[in-house]
Amino acid sequence: MTTTLPASVELLGRALDYTRARLAGVRGGLLDRPTPCAGWRLGDLLVHMEDSLDAFTEAAGGEVAVHLTHTTEGRIAAIEEKACALLGAWSRPGPGDVLVGGLDLASPLLVATAALEVTIHGWDVGRATEPAPIPAELAAALLPVAHLTITPADRGVRFAPALAVPSAAADEVRLLAFLGRG
Known part of the structure; x- marks a missing residue:
């Protein structure tokens, strides 16, 4: 797990690079394709991704409020623009801690969590369009973040139950x- 804000920002940059490449495969006629998340179509995932980028960027100011978007027009361009804004916002000096729904989070953990979310949603986009593996080094860096931030209370709500794999399996x-994806 990254312990400094610069290390977390670097991890976020790698996550954004991976996801940006997955987004390049999205075309308008694909928005109804299913994703690995039960009941979610690609268009739904893109809306969620845009909202997440907004929230993580807003966190650079010290507090997050929830904003919902309900359209898919221009979604890819908006996501790419917001991804750049997110990386830029956290590349500058930021708050030590961030309030998220009343929860006080250390900035390095919040940015590492953003990297996890960005990467996994990029993988989801790829599964709906042009699958590509998560780079080994990125998966290795994100695995401790996932174990630190995803609790049993998240299962069935934000994540499916964890799947069993051999302990010698690759980090990806x-x-x-x-994360309940196989």
Whole structure:
């Protein structure tokens, strides 16, 4: 797990690079394709991704409020613009802690969590369009973040139950299985 804000920002940059490449495969006619998340279509995932980028960028100011978007027009361009804004916002000096729904989170953990979310949703986009593995080094860096931030209370709500995999499995396989994706 990254312990400094610069290390977390670097991890976020790698996550954004991976996801940006997955987004390049999205075309308008694909928005109804299913994703690995039960009941979610690609268009739904893109809306969620845009909202998440907004929230993580807003966190650089010290507090997060929830904003919902309900359209898909221009979604990819908006996501790419917001991804750049997110990385830029956290590349500057930021708050030590961030209030998220009344919860006080240390900035390095919050940014590492953003990297996890960005990467996994990029993988989800890829599964709906052009699958590509998560780079081994990125998966290895994100695995401890996932174990630190995803609790049993998240299962069935934000994540499916974890899947069993051999302990010798590659980090990508272990990460995806922990997040309920196979």
